[in-house]
Amino acid sequence: MEEILSFEADRRAINITVNSFGTDLSKEERAKLYPNMGRLYPERTMALQRADDIEGVKVACDTVVEYRPFFEQTNQGGGMQKSLEDHFFETEAQLNKLAFLQQFHFAIVYAFVKLREQEIRYVPCLNWLMKEYHMDC
Secondary structure: OHHHHHHHHHHHHHHHHHHHOOOOOOHHHHHHHOOOOOOOOOHHHHHHHHOOOHHHHHHHHOOOHHHHHHHOOOEOOOOOEOOHHHHHHHHHHHHHHHHHHOOOOOHHHHHHHHHHHHHHOOOHHHHHHHHHOOOOO
16 A cells, blocks of 8 residues: 555645646645655655756656656557556556455555556556456446
């Protein structure tokens, strides 16, 4: 559960930073919106606070190995580029799927609810989940 919540906190911090570019939101006001947890907290969130563009966000997140590919423009099979939101979506689905591989904790309930929320978009892990646990949803 800690891994899921840390990822969610980091995603929110990155989204707050990226979405505040070009707005009237000052860096001090932006800092008040950041969560007080996650893998980026506290040093990297201070770096996010100082970021003025996407390159600054990339530098702030560079210390977390799992977040490095999020900022690289990778080409997909059809020539499409994966957006930052697509990276977040896939990582969240993967973390929620992994919650089902452990026992006796509340992360399973949280993960199931989050995966149901993502049902609008096609995610391969939903198919795996349905087949693995013989769910009829």
